[in-house]
Amino acid sequence: MDHLSRLPTECFQVILQVLDDRDDFYSMAALLRTNKTLCSVVLPCLYRDPFRRTFHSNSRTWKRSQQRFPTCKRLTRMLLHRLPPDSLTTAILLGLANMEEGVTNNKDSNDSDSSNNSYCIKPSNNNNDTNSSLDYFGQIRHLDMRPWHVEIDCRPRRGSKDSLSMASLEYTLSSEFRRVLGTNPLEFNDIDKRWSKPRLPQFYFHAVLHHEIPWALGLPILEQLQSLTIHRVRSIKHYIDVIHRLGNLEKVQFLLREIYEKEFNYIEEDEGEDDSDDEDYRTTARLTRTTLQDLVQFVQEHVRLFPGRLKNVVCFESRGHHWATKEFVNHLQEKIFYLLPPLPSPAHLGQDNWLRFLARPCEIDLTSVRRIQGQELPALWADTSLDNRPLLERCRGLKYLEVASHQQGLFKWAVQERRTKEDPTGFTKYGWKPLLVPETRQPAFVQHGLVPLEQVDYIHLYGQLIDNPEEDSIRHNVDLDDLVFAFGQTLQRLTVSTPNLDRARYPRSLTIGQGWVHLPALTRLELKAAVDRLVVDALLLTHCPNLMHLRMTDWTKDHHLRHIIPYQPASLPRLLSLRLSGWPALNFDPATLDSTSNLVSVELSIFQPDDALRVNVGYIPPLEELNLSYGDGDGAVSEDDVTGGASLPLFARPFWSWDWSLPCLTSLVLTSEFALRFKFKMLYRCPALETLTLDIRSSGQEEHTRTLSAADLFVPAIATTSPSTEEESLERIVLPKLTVLSLHGKWVMDNNLILSGFLNSIVPNMKKLMMESWSYSTLKTLILKIKEDTDVNSLATFISCRRILISPMSPEQLTGFGMAFKDTYYRYYVPETEEEEEYWDEGWRII
Numbered sequence: 001m002d003h004l005s006r007l008p009t010e011c012f013q014v015i016l017q018v019l020d021d022r023d024d025f026y027s028m029a030a031l032l033r034t035n036k037t038l039c040s041v042v043l044p045c046l047y048r049d050p051f052r053r054t055f056h057s058n059s060r061t062w063k064r065s066q067q068r069f070p071t072c073k074r075l076t077r078m079l080l081h082r083l084p085p086d087s088l089t090t091a092i093l094l095g096l097a098n099m100e101e102g103v104t105n106n107k108d109s110n111d112s113d114s115s116n117n118s119y120c121i122k123p124s125n126n127n128n129d130t131n132s133s134l135d136y137f138g139q140i141r142h143l144d145m146r147p148w149h150v151e152i153d154c155r156p157r158r159g160s161k162d163s164l165s166m167a168s169l170e171y172t173l174s175s176e177f178r179r180v181l182g183t184n185p186l187e188f189n190d191i192d193k194r195w196s197k198p199r200l201p202q203f204y205f206h207a208v209l210h211h212e213i214p215w216a217l218g219l220p221i222l223e224q225l226q227s228l229t230i231h232r233v234r235s236i237k238h239y240i241d242v243i244h245r246l247g248n249l250e251k252v253q254f255l256l257r258e259i260y261e262k263e264f265n266y267i268e269e270d271e272g273e274d275d276s277d278d279e280d281y282r283t284t285a286r287l288t289r290t291t292l293q294d295l296v297q298f299v300q301e302h303v304r305l306f307p308g309r310l311k312n313v314v315c316f317e318s319r320g321h322h323w324a325t326k327e328f329v330n331h332l333q334e335k336i337f338y339l340l341p342p343l344p345s346p347a348h349l350g351q352d353n354w355l356r357f358l359a360r361p362c363e364i365d366l367t368s369v370r371r372i373q374g375q376e377l378p379a380l381w382a383d384t385s386l387d388n389r390p391l392l393e394r395c396r397g398l399k400y401l402e403v404a405s406h407q408q409g410l411f412k413w414a415v416q417e418r419r420t421k422e423d424p425t426g427f428t429k430y431g432w433k434p435l436l437v438p439e440t441r442q443p444a445f446v447q448h449g450l451v452p453l454e455q456v457d458y459i460h461l462y463g464q465l466i467d468n469p470e471e472d473s474i475r476h477n478v479d480l481d482d483l484v485f486a487f488g489q490t491l492q493r494l495t496v497s498t499p500n501l502d503r504a505r506y507p508r509s510l511t512i513g514q515g516w517v518h519l520p521a522l523t524r525l526e527l528k529a530a531v532d533r534l535v536v537d538a539l540l541l542t543h544c545p546n547l548m549h550l551r552m553t554d555w556t557k558d559h560h561l562r563h564i565i566p567y568q569p570a571s572l573p574r575l576l577s578l579r580l581s582g583w584p585a586l587n588f589d590p591a592t593l594d595s596t597s598n599l600v601s602v603e604l605s606i607f608q609p610d611d612a613l614r615v616n617v618g619y620i621p622p623l624e625e626l627n628l629s630y631g632d633g634d635g636a637v638s639e640d641d642v643t644g645g646a647s648l649p650l651f652a653r654p655f656w657s658w659d660w661s662l663p664c665l666t667s668l669v670l671t672s673e674f675a676l677r678f679k680f681k682m683l684y685r686c687p688a689l690e691t692l693t694l695d696i697r698s699s700g701q702e703e704h705t706r707t708l709s710a711a712d713l714f715v716p717a718i719a720t721t722s723p724s725t726e727e728e729s730l731e732r733i734v735l736p737k738l739t740v741l742s743l744h745g746k747w748v749m750d751n752n753l754i755l756s757g758f759l760n761s762i763v764p765n766m767k768k769l770m771m772e773s774w775s776y777s778t779l780k781t782l783i784l785k786i787k788e789d790t791d792v793n794s795l796a797t798f799i800s801c802r803r804i805l806i807s808p809m810s811p812e813q814l815t816g817f818g819m820a821f822k823d824t825y826y827r828y829y830v831p832e833t834e835e836e837e838e839y840w841d842e843g844w845r846i847i
Contacts, residue, residue: 249302299340414451509532523548554584599664658679665688666691
C-alpha cells in the first residue's frame with residue numbers, strides 16, 4: 001500500500017480540497033490512477049464539474065498532440081463512448097469517427113432518406129476509456145458544456161472543404177439532416193442558396209452537434225444535475241418536456257448563440273437595402289418569438305414544480321457579445337428574476353446580479369456586500385433608496401467601491417455617521433450638525449459599526465453640458481472631501497480619474513486635496529486627471545505617511561514657471577513606486593526623496609497626450625527662464641546675472657541635489673526638464689538600477705542639447721587619510737545591473753574616450769540601447785567606434801547582444817559610415833507551436 005493510502009481520511013480530504021481549489025486537474029487525475037481506495041475519494045471531486053473551464057485551460061506543459069486534441073474534446077468523446085450506441089444520433093456517430101476510425105454507409109446511394117442505422121462506425125483500436133468500470137456519469141452534478149467542447153470531429157483546417165469527413169459531408173446533404181436542422185425555431189428559407197459558401201456545411205453540422213451532444217450526455221442524469229448550460233434555442237423545448245426530472249437544478253445558463261450568428265440571420269441581397277433598423281427589427285422579432293417565450297416558460301414550469309429550488313438563471317454573460325438591445329435584455333431578465341427567490345445575501349453588486357437585486361430590493365440583506373462594481377451599473381444606481389436610506393448606507397460590510405458619478409452628496413450619510421460617532425451631543429470640530437436620523441431609528445453604525453471601506457475607484461463624470469467648469473470642479477471636490485473624511489481611517493487604496501472628453505467639455509483645471517484629513521491606512525494613491533492642470537494641495541502627501549504607490553498625472557502641455565507652488569516635503573519611508581507627470585511633477589519637492597530608501601521605480605515627466613505621433617515629448621521652457629526659476633540650487637541666479645540685467649524670479653524652486661540614496665531603485669524614467677537637468681552622480685547611489693530612460697526632447701520651439709563630459713562619468717570618492725591627487729580622488733560610476741538604456745534627444749558624445757568610458761564603464765552589461773533624435777556626429781562616432789573595435793563578421797553578434805534601435809537616417813548619412821547599415825533591428829518572432837503562440841500572447845513578440 002502506498003503512503004497516500006495510509007493517510008487519515010481527514011488529511012487526504014484536506015489535500016484534495018487544496019487541489020480542487022487550485023483546479024489542479026493533472027494532480028487529481030494522477031491520484032485517480034493510483035489505486036482503488038484513492039480513486040473512490042478522488043472520482044466525485046474530479047467529475048463533479050468535469051467541464052469547468054480551469055480544468056481545460058491551455059498549459060505550457062501540454063504536448064503538441066494534446067493541443068491539437070484538447071482535453072475537453074477528449075473528455076466529451078470518452079463520455080459519449082460510454083453511452084449505448086443506439087442512443088446516439090447519426091451526427092454524433094459521425095463526429096466520433098476520427099481519422100483512425102472508418103465510416104461505412106449501408107444505405108442505397110439513390111435513397112434520399114437515411115436513419116441512424118444507415119451509418120456504421122468501425123470500432124476504434126483504443127478502447128481504454130470505454131473499458132473502464134468507473135461510474136463517471138454518476139458523479140456529475142454540473143454540466144457546463146461550451147460550444148467548443150462538442151466539436152468532437154476536431155478537424156484542424158476549419159472552414160475548408162475538407163474540414164468534415166466525406167461521410168459527414170454526405171450526411172449534410174441528406175434529407176435527414178435537413179429535417180434535423182429544420183426543427184430550429186429560427187426559421188430561414190433558401191438554404192440551398194447559402195450552401196455555396198465552403199464553411200456552411202461545417203457550421204450547420206456543428207450547430208446540430210451543439211444541440212445533440214449536451215442532450216445525449218445530460219439526458220441519463222437529469223435528476224442529479226445542480227447546474228446546466230443549454231446551448232441552442234431549439235434545445236429549450238426539449239428540456240421543458242423533461243423538466244419534471246430537474247428537481248435538483250439550482251442554476252441554468254442559456255447560450256443563445258443562434259440569435260447573433262450571421263448564418264441564422266441571413267438576409268438575401270435582393271431583399272432590399274441592408275438597413276440596420278430593419279435588421280434590428282428582424283432580430284428583435286426572432287427574440288420575441290423564441291427566446292422570450294421558451295425561456296420564461298422553462299423558468300415558470302420549474303418554479304411551479306419545485307418552488308424555491310432554482311436560485312439563478314443566466315441569459316447573458318457579462319463578458320459576452322450583447323447581440324440584443326439593453327431594453328430587451330432588461331425586460332427579459334426582469335420577467336425571469338421576478339419568478340426567482342430574492343438574491344441571497346450577495347457578496348457583491350455588479351452587472352451580473354443588479355437586475356436580480358432590483359426585482360426584490362427590500363427583501364435582500366445587503367450587510368454581506370463587500371464589493372460594488374458601479375461602473376457596470378446604470379448611471380443613477382447610487383440614487384437607489386431603500387427604506388428612505390441610500391443603498392450604500394445599507395452595505396455595512398462594504399470594502400471595495402467602484403463608482404462613476406457626477407452627483408453631489410453621494411457620501412453625506414457616511415459623513416453624518418462619523419460626526420455622530422465622534423460627538424453624539426451634536427458638536428464636532430466642523431460645528432453643529434443637523435440630526436438627519438429620526439430619534440425613533442437607531443443609527444446603523446451603532447449595530448454594525450462604521451462602513452470599513454478600503455478601496456475606492458472614483459471616476460468623475462461631467463454633466464451633459466458644462467456651463468461653469470469651475471463649479472463642476474468644486475462639486476467634484478466636495479464628494480471627494482466627504483469620501484476621505486468619512487472613510488479616512490480604513491481607506492487603503494484611492495483612485496480618482498476623469499474621462500477623456502473633448503477639451504471644450506471638461507474643466508481646464510481640477511483641484512484635489514484641500515481640507516483632507518490624516519489617512520494613516522492609505523498605501524496607494526492614484527490621481528489621473530484628463531485636464532490641463534491637476535492642482536494638488538501642497539499638504540496632501542504629508543497626510544499619507546504610509547504610501548507605497550503614488551501616481552499623479554494630468555495633461556499639462558505648456559506652463560508658466562511662476563505659477564508653480566511646490567508641495568511640502570513629506571516623509572514616505574514605505575514608498576515603492578513614484579510616477580508623476582505634468583503639473584504634479586513640476587510641483588514635487590525632491591526633498592521627499594530623502595526618506596524613500598525603498599523606492600523601486602521613479603518616473604518624472606511632462607506628457608503631451610494629443611501630439612500627432614503620440615510620443616512622450618513634453619514641454620521644456622526656455623533654458624534661461626528654467627534656470628532662473630531655481631533659487632539657490634543648480635541654475636541659481638548669480639551676481640553676474642543680476643548685474644547683467646537678468647530678472648530675479650518671483651520664487652525659488654526647491655533644490656535638486658541628485659544625491660539621494662536609492663539602493664533598491666531598478667527603473668528610472670525622466671523626460672523634459674527633469675532629464676535635461678539630470679546629474680549622473682545620482683546613479684552612483686543606485687547600484688540596482690536596471691532600466692534608465694532620459695528624454696530631453698521638447699514640444700517647445702527651443703531645441704535643447706546635452707553634452708556628456710568626463711565629469712559626468714565620475715563622482716568624488718570618499719575622503720581617505722592618505723593624500724591623493726585630484727584625479728585619484730574621483731571614482732568612476734558603474735552600473736553593473738543596467739541592461740536597458742534609452743537616450744532620446746540631442747545627446748552629444750564626440751570624444752571616443754568619453755564614448756568608450758560611457759559604454760564600457762558606466763553600463764558594462766548593457767543589452768539594449770535606444771536612441772531617438774540623436775546628434776548625427778555622436779551617432780556616427782558610436783557606430784565607427786564599434787566598427788573599429790569589431791570585425792564585420794562579429795558585428796551582427798555584437799548588435800544582437802546589445803540591441804541598438806535608432807531613428808531612420810538619410811542615405812547620405814548612412815554612406816558616411818562606410819558600411820551597410822540598417823536603421824533598426826526589429827524582427828518578428830513567429831512561434832513554431834501552438835504552445836508558444838499561447839505563451840507569447842497573440843502569437844508574436846518583438847525581440
